[in-house]
Amino acid sequence: MSLSILELISKLTAVHGPSGDERAIRELIAELAKPFADEITSDVMGNLVVHKKGSGPKIMFAAHMDSIGLIVTHIEKEGFLRVGKLGGISPKDVLNTRVRFKNGVRGVLVAEEKTEDKVKLEDCYIDIGARDEEQARTLVQVGDTAVYDTAVYNTAVAEVNGRVISPYLDGRIACAVLLKAMEQVTARENDLYFVFTVQEEVGTRGAKTAAWTIDPDYAIAVDVTDVDDTPGAARYGTCKLGCGAGIKVMDHSVICHPEVVDALERCARDKGIAVQRDILRAGGTDAGPIHVSRTGVRTGGISIPCRYVHTPAEIADLNDCAACVELAVAFARSQMTAI
């Protein structure tokens, strides 16, 4: 029996996989994708490539499986851990958050007491309850990674589709969208590659080598997009939570190919899928390196609107998520011209 999108999100967000340390999440996704794949491979950087063969044009869907996280850089004599960041972590968003290492060790991220208004990560440390450096070193080594140890909730118990509060919706919710899409795309012409990329959060590094290897005709990056429909927001984006799948027009890393934007909008019209245009003035996605790979790739994006991106409690709407799945499926099935 297939998993619901919420079950998928719960499974995916529970697994360790910050940038550069994606083995566990890669293994989980490979297992979940297996029933729907003709071939599954991974590359030097650790990207996971799920291939559903077709005779038509090559379409690459990309969702990053890495999450932001923390990496231990130094262990103090008293047993406290100093950390560096994997991706965009803002200390004010994560203070006093519980964190978890791959081996199950738990701790809390704390700021030094002397720290005043503007907290820098180097003034913070993780307390794992160790008595001293020696004991800490039996539990954690320099170079080990930690992630938020916060849980997944569905906000509306009575509804079929509510809103989900969870860490790491960025980008595990996009992985869930691709897993559902590959399950639903059966009869097909297009040669489909569903790629779960690594190291997106530290600068869209994995997508670069994946795009080179696959050499697609078209590409769609699926990722969350920041939503600032909240009190006091700076209005950096255009999407609103609950208003449908985002069709990316541009972000800081890409101006989407007009043919791809048109094709996605056509799919939405034909299938009656709720969509909204996504223009984000900050932040980049895997679409960035993909569209300038080799001689260039016609690239677009499907965005899942998400609030409080990179905090331990991000919020997305499961109806938006379902619309993103429908849109990805429709695009995968659509008739595209070979390049």
Add this chain to the structure above:
Amino acid sequence: MLELLKQLCLLNGVSGDEGEVRAFLRAQAEPYADSIRTDALGNLIVFKQGAKATGNRLLLAAHMDEVGLIITHVTDEGFLKFGFVGGVDRRIAIGKPVVLGSDRVPGIISLKAIHLTDKAELKKVPKTDSLYIDIGAGSREEALKKVPLGTYGSFVSQPEEFGDGFFKARAIDDRIGCAIMLELLKEELPLDVTFAFTAQEEVGTRGAFGAAFSVTPQVALVLETTTAADLPGVDSHRRVCAPGKGPVISYMDGSTIYDRGLFEDLRRLAEDNGIPWQTKEYIAGGNDARTIQRTKQGVRVAAMSAATRYLHAPSSVASVADFKNMQELTRLFLLDQARQAN
């Protein structure tokens, strides 16, 4: 071997103007190389066969360029205005002697004397725009005859050993990597190795892109320096690394998450062979690995660095023992790679 490093540190090779360093390296490498070429970006790429024919599998890389300055404007009085090439802290440049161009025209990055400086001025560091180089020219024309616009400049500094097993020099970053690669080139190698002496690292790892693209290796080891902050008044978690504590093997820096398997290989080789090693205990900086890693289908990358104080300054400080241990650990890495190659 230290003599070779000293020779290399006396050469001038600011990013984009690596000719002098490249010519020296080429002359030294030629007798030992199976093939040698300079590419369009100015990288010197040397291939040497080893006992095991592994082709382009393994790349060693070190950059031959260094930070410096470039002349952008000459005033009517004959003073030279300049910009820095790569990351230079202007606070350390002020008052220093420099040489300009291949003729090594001497000059001084100047500032008016303290007698004429008021208290408010003393509290501020002058902007690079307001600094100038005095070459003793009488006029604009005279200055331009000796130093045309676009001429590169380097700090003047004499390499020497000092203290308890340390040495100081300009451009240890990254002539130390170049020296190690040259020494290895002279030896019998356990497998085929491509040595890339790269250009323009200091302005954004630009040369390495062309080198990695044309070589297409599976594995690359970058031999580098990395910033040490084992200095008075620095908290233990901000010290990064320390010269004398062994080669620095990186798991991550500001621009690369290194291949975990190679990191562990290097750590194991050091521990099994009694070579001291350390890692970077602070996330900062970056090197050619970032570009090499993401070339074509991706390359497994590792970095081994000499912990160096005062990087990018006229005199940086590193440890003689670290230098030797880096060479030894690189040798062991080549043997290990030969074993792993099918």
